[in-house]
Amino acid sequence: MITITRKIKRCPKCGSTDVITIAGMMTGYKYQCRDCDYIGVLIIEEDVEKIDE
Numbered sequence: 001m002i003t004i005t006r007k008i009k010r011c012p013k014c015g016s017t018d019v020i021t022i023a024g025m026m027t028g029y030k031y032q033c034r035d036c037d038y039i040g041v042l043i044i045e046e047d048v049e050k051i052d053e
Ligand SMILES: [Zn+2]
Pocket: 011, 012, 013, 014, 015, 016, 033, 034, 035, 036, 037, 038
């Protein structure tokens, strides 16, 4: 049995996980939610444990 931990990104506005990363120029990374069009540097990262049996 293998436990895989991976991070998912969640939109702070609508809670969707359909979030893409936009490469910024001087400011680093920004994130865009494809559900509600939120764009910003604030994102919720969650650890998800997936167990493969
Ligand atoms: Zn959103």
